[in-house]
Amino acid sequence: LVTGRQGWRRPLLGFRAGTWGWRGLLGRMMQLLGWRMQLLGWKMQLLDCRRQLLGWRRQLLDCRRQLLGWRRQLLDCRRQLLGWRRQLLGWRRQLLGWRRQLL
DSSP: OOOTTGGGSOOOTTOOTTOOSHHHHHHHHHHHHHHHHHHHHHHHHHHHHHHHHHHHHHHHHHHHHHHHHHHHHHHHHHHHHHHHHHHHHHHHHHHHHHHHHHO
8 A cells, every 4th residue: 555645636526545456546547548538529519519519600601691682682672663663753754744735
């Protein structure tokens, strides 16, 4: 038992004095390795979630860009229609004027 080295490191959870056999030390190291692997797994999951969120954000921005493009097209069509309407009203006024002249 390696009992004289208790100040070697902060004792881990579940530590009792005198349990520092080689088997205990190996067990602790394996436990630490397990925890590190679990943390790595969580980190990878977080990175995947972040990547997915960024993908969704890019999709949303693309949709927004498309909607803005359609809106611009609609406004252009509306402007064109208003121009044609103005032209038609001008022709109508002209025709009414000619009719008044003829009568």
